[in-house]
Amino acid sequence: MxxxxxxxxxxxxxxxxxxxxxxxxxxxxxxxxxxxxIVEGIGIAFVPPHLDSKLRLAREEGLLVGTPTGLNVVAAIALAKEPGPGKTVVTVAVDTGLRYMNGNLLADA
Structure with missing residues (x-):
């Protein structure tokens, strides 16, 4: 793709x-x-930044996305913060959060 x-x-x-x-x-x-x-990146006492992004997208934007899309959003935000004029940053939502519906990953969303 x-x-x-x-x-x-x-x-x-x-x-x-x-x-x-x-x-x-x-x-x-x-x-x-x-x-x-381990794409999820969740370990003891570690909450990866893409998890916050995935939860924020669900809570604030109504977008149920999976881990790869959360990673893409984190990277797009980081790229957008790099110095430089006239920048347009685009990312792709490559998955949904449907595979996480049985767990408690989105319980607080």
Missing amino acids: VMGVSRSLKSEWPDTRVVVLEPASSPVITKGRTGPH
Whole structure:
């Protein structure tokens, strides 16, 4: 998907910068190798920033999204905060939060 979107955006706006997120231990897109990873990133006494983003999107925007979309939103916000004029940042919602409905992940949303 990212290649097609990237190609289309760059054909219209050649200066487009495309950023791809992937686990460091499994850089399939950038290095062509897989490895074990825990995308959720939840451990003892650790709440990853994408979890807050996912909950905020559900609570404030009414968008039920999954972990990859939460990661994309966190990265898009970080890119938007980088210095530089005339910036437009776009992200893609690649999943829904439906797979998390049976757990308590969204209980506070």
